[in-house]
Amino acid sequence: MSENLALVAHAKGDVRVEALPEPxxxxxxxxxxxxxxGICGSDLHYWLHGAAGASILREPMVLGHEIVGTVLAPAADGTGPAAGQPVAVHPATPVDDGSAPYPADRPNLSPAGTYLGSAARMPHxxxxxxxxxxxxxxMLRSIPAGLPLRLAALAEPAAVAWHGVGQAGDIAGRRVLVIGTGPIGALAVAVARHHGAAEVIATDLHPHPRAxxxxxxxxxLDAADAEGIAAVHADVVVESSGTVPGLAAAISGARRGGTVVLLGLQRAGDVPVPMASAITRELTLVGSFRFNDEIDEVLAALAxxxxxAEAVISHELPIEQGAVxxxxxxxxxxxxxxxxxxxxxTDEGAGR
Known part of the structure; x- marks a missing residue:
């Protein structure tokens, strides 16, 4: 059996490929x-900054929550998929510690919930x-027959996008503007198309994500084209850049009475927002955080x-090249x- 290699964050700028004991x-x-x-923005933040928002790296932590694979040994208590079953992973664990109330049907908002590859709690x-x-x-979701593991690897981030687009309600026949076309924004484009948007417009600073x-x-549209973005008059805007200029662009690009979904996570603390425009144009601003069970719908739609959404995958590298x-x-x-x-x-898994 090969070494159980893993990608482990030790501190800011210190991520190592190292062998772990068998689970x-x-x-x-x-x-x-x-x-x-799939490498997520939070993985990059732990590597680049030693923290992802308020979640500060205090001890070595294995990264990664966008994963798919095959069950080697099923749970001893008889729950979950059998050995040999290809699976995707829902990485959240809702926890109600009584610190703050949240809707029972929205466990993604549980205040003490945990997520794979998160330094929000100690131990991580x-x-x-x-x-x-x-x-x-x-956590394990059986992957539908015929869906390659490689494509199923998009299930977790696509569920984030699916949840975000869903925060705007029914978008069928509507004009949708996506601000920022990184992986989540690109998946929001794919989800908006799936959900029947009449037109989707997407912005980014770089030619590659625009293509x-x-x-x-x-x-x-070029994200620097403020006039062009303001002329979109979108029914729904999905702000997925998580930047202050992106937030301003999202408000600018929405039609009067439109909806702006705040999908990109802004920096901690206060951020400047053109609230006068949002107020006088009666915009609806709605947050979006992770997802609930949308991953099941995503797997079915990918299958x-x-x-x-396959075009969103740009590179594949072996774990040995984790730093690259x-x-x-x-x-x-x-x-x-x-x-x-x-x-x-790399193998497509049992029977795939």
Whole structure:
């Protein structure tokens, strides 16, 4: 058996590929052989800054929450998928610690919830960028027959985009503007197309993501084109850049009475917002945070081909080249979704 290589963040600027012990599962955990893992913005933040927002790295932590693989050993308590089943992973664990109320049907808002690869709590919640990991069986979602593991690796970030677009309600027949066409923004374009938007317009500063948006069926605008963005008059705007200029552009690009979904996570603390425009134009501003069970709908849509998102995958590198993969993923001018591969020889999994 090959070494159980993993991508581990130790501190700001210090991420290492190192061998882990073999996983020792609890009775409700399955051992999963990871095939692909998508690098997320939070992984980059832990590497570049030693923190992702208010989540500060205080001890070594395995990165990664966008993962798919195959069950090697099912949970001993009999729950979850059987051995040999290809699975995607829902990385959240809702926790109600009584500190703040939240809607029971929106567990993504649980104040003490945990997420794979997160330093929000001590001890940290290790991620799953490793060849073999033990994961709670409740996190595992069986991948539909015929859906390649490589494409299924988009399920988690696509669920984030699916949840975000859903925050605007029914978008069928409506004009949708997506601000920022990084991986999540690109997936928001794909989801908007899937949901029946009449037209999708997408912005970005770089030619590469704008070209990707066009491949996904959007009309692309340079994010520096303030006049062009203001002329869009979108029914729904999805702000996915997580930047102050992007937020201003989102408000500018919405029609009067329109809806702006705040999908990109802004920096901590106060940020300047053109609130006068939002007020006088009666815009609806709605937040979006992670997702609930949308990952199940995403897997079905990827499997039947109605969610056309494969173009979002730009690079694949083996775990041994984890540092190179991070460098690629941080450069939005040349990459979109960068996947790590974990098998010694990448395999599409059992029967795929």
């Amino acid at each position: 020792q599962p609890a009775p409700d955990e399955a051992v999963v052989e990871i095939a692909y893992g 919640t290790h991620g799953a960028f490793a060849r073999r990991v033990a994961l709670p069986a409740r 990707l948006a066009e491949r996904l069926g959007a009309r692309a 039947d081909g109605s969610l056309d 993969a991070l460098e690629l993923a941080r450069d939005a001018s040349v990459s979109s979704k960068v996947l790590l591969t974990f098998a010694a020889e």
